[in-house]
Amino acid sequence: MLDALKAILGDPERVVTGSEIEEKFLTDTLGRLKGEADALVFPLTTEEVANVMKFAYAHDIPVTPRGAGTNLVGSTVPQKRGIILDVSKMNRILEVDEETFTAVVEPGVVLQDFQAHVESMGLFYPPDPGEKTATIGGNIATNAGGMRAVKYGVTRDYVRGLEVVLADGTVITSGSKNVKDASGLQLRQLFVGSEGTLCVITKCILRLVPKPESSLSVLVPYPSLESGVKSVHAIIKANAGPTAIEFIERSVVELGERYTGVIFPCPEAKAYILLTFDGVKEQVLQNIDRVRAVARNTGALDFITLTDPAQAADIWKVRGCFVKAVEAVSEQEPVDLVVPINQTAEYIAYVHQVEEETGMHMIAFGHAGDGNVHLCIIRGDRDEETWNRELSHVMHTLYKKAHELGGLTSGEHGVGIAKQPYFFRNADPALLNAMRLVKTALDPKHLLNDHISYLK
Numbered sequence: 019m020l021d022a023l024k025a026i027l028g029d030p031e032r033v034v035t036g037s038e039i040e041e042k043f044l045t046d047t048l049g050r051l052k053g054e055a056d057a058l059v060f061p062l063t064t065e066e067v068a069n070v071m072k073f074a075y076a077h078d079i080p081v082t083p084r085g086a087g088t089n090l091v092g093s094t095v096p097q098k099r100g101i102i103l104d105v106s107k108m109n110r111i112l113e114v115d116e117e118t119f120t121a122v123v124e125p126g127v128v129l130q131d132f133q134a135h136v137e138s139m140g141l142f143y144p145p146d147p148g149e150k151t152a153t154i155g156g157n158i159a160t161n162a163g164g165m166r167a168v169k170y171g172v173t174r175d176y177v178r179g180l181e182v183v184l185a186d187g188t189v190i191t192s193g194s195k196n197v198k199d200a201s202g203l204q205l206r207q208l209f210v211g212s213e214g215t216l217c218v219i220t221k222c223i224l225r226l227v228p229k230p231e232s233s234l235s236v237l238v239p240y241p242s243l244e245s246g247v248k249s250v251h252a253i254i255k256a257n258a259g260p261t262a263i264e265f266i267e268r269s270v271v272e273l274g275e276r277y278t279g280v281i282f283p284c285p286e287a288k289a290y291i292l293l294t295f296d297g298v299k300e301q302v303l304q305n306i307d308r309v310r311a312v313a314r315n316t317g318a319l320d321f322i323t324l325t326d327p328a329q330a331a332d333i334w335k336v337r338g339c340f341v342k343a344v345e346a347v348s349e350q351e352p353v354d355l356v357v358p359i360n361q362t363a364e365y366i367a368y369v370h371q372v373e374e375e376t377g378m379h380m381i382a383f384g385h386a387g388d389g390n391v392h393l394c395i396i397r398g399d400r401d402e403e404t405w406n407r408e409l410s411h412v413m414h415t416l417y418k419k420a421h422e423l424g425g426l427t428s429g430e431h432g433v434g435i436a437k438q439p440y441f442f443r444n445a446d447p448a449l450l451n452a453m454r455l456v457k458t459a460l461d462p463k464h465l466l467n468d469h470i471s472y473l474k
């Protein structure tokens with residue numbers, strides 16, 4: 019296998035074999051689930067990807083596509099050995115077309131580099147997941163969400179076209195720079211969020227928008243998480259067009275304060291709603307005034323407009339650090355479920371009830387504007403066996419409740435390996451069957467990320 023891969027890539031440096039593969043390539047960003055692989059390859063072109071896939075297909079070799087490996091659900095853990103196909107070196111921004119507000123990039127372009135590049139040209143790529151070192155290809159493969167989804171939508175909404183390599187090595191392009199497309203099945207929409215199970219993404223045609231003229235954040239402390247989360251409906255109804263609406267419990271803020279050294283205002287609050295507004299400056303200020311009125315009517319303790327950019331950056335730094343802040347004190351299991359936006363408060367109240375009943379400490383934060391609840395379930399000093407048993411019980415309880423409220427297993431991180439049992443248990447069997455039919459049609463030998471086994 020190794021000689022064949024070296025011949026395909028024509029550069030032995032870009033083929034790493036079994037025991038020489040660094041551990042980080044055998045896992046996800048949390049590093050708890052570990053796999054094994056026979057080879058790790060770094061293609062530079064679509065042709066190389068296609069030739070690797072043709073070789074794998076001919077010899078029934080499993081393939082795990084990989085971007086930056088920042089996923090939190092084990093989706094890059096090669097559980098069936100085979101080839102890890104890392105596209106991070108395919109990282110060129112091929113074109114930014116100001117005339118059509120589009121860009122064409124290779125999948126390994128890092129999100130923060132791409133954002134900075136288009137912003138330097140007065141353009142804007144709105145998807146903004148917390149981890150900025152992820153790749154654009156990984157973002158597309160997971161349909162990454164993030165903070166700005168309330169106003170701008172998620173990654174899917176910015177994918178105009180995709181060039182992909184199918185499991186047998188066939189290269190297809192679905193979509194184009196055109197705004198409209200009713201020309202047959204929109205296969206690219208199927209590839210977005212497919213977690214590397216249907217194809218390898220090799221080129222991305224992305225939609226851009228003009229860069230907003232100004233952006234301002236507001237921090238609104240509340241006496242309870244419930245009152246804060248309940249204000250979100252009124253904020254959206256006020257037609258103030260916020261870009262982001264995040265909720266954070268005070269106890270979580272304290273963790274972030276310790277991790278970053280930043281001190282949040284209004285420590286007597288039990289929860290905060292953190293908002294951003296962007297657009298034309300006067301409109302931003304008017305929108306903030308609208309939300310100020312809502313805050314007054316919904317019992318907010320204060321209304322802090324973060325006009326000092328350094329203070330705003332500090333507050334967002336705390337919001338962005340929670341997963342790492344928790345990891346610094348204890349192992350934790352991240353949860354990324356989503357409930358209809360009017361159920362967020364009820365769901366968080368339920369989380370607190372489960373916490374009391376089970377003694378399992380959980381911290382909650384997330385995207386209040388779209389019902390995407392993030393939980394960190396904290397292991398503390400539980401031994402392995404107790405942790406696994408209690409975690410499994412708590413997780414099943416939490417996902418069951420989310421589904422009862424009309425929610426879903428994942429809002430943005432994906433299912434991967436880690437969330438399969440909960441997805442499997444709560445999804446409609448007929449829907450799962452339809453997904454399997456699609457998988458088998460596009461990947462008849464089930465070689466691409468077949469460790470994501472609900473598609474078997």
Ligand SMILES: Cc1cc2nc3c(=O)[nH]c(=O)nc-3n(C[C@H](O)[C@H](O)[C@H](O)COP(=O)(O)OP(=O)(O)OC[C@H]3O[C@@H](n4cnc5c(N)ncnc54)[C@H](O)[C@@H]3O)c2cc1C
Nearest residue numbers: 085086087088089093147148153155156159162163214219
């Ligand atoms: C601190 C932190 C904060 C985060 N915040 C957010 C957040 O706010 N919102 C959010 O959505 N996610 C978030 N994430 C999760 C993660 O960053 C995203 O899932 C991201 O989109 C993964 O991109 P990646 O390049 O790291 O992909 P990887 O982790 O390498 O891969 C993820 C999946 O995509 C597949 N894949 C990767 N590249 C390709 C390709 N070219 N073709 C086909 N399949 C491919 C892989 O096989 C795998 O199934 C966060 C993670 C961390 C660590």
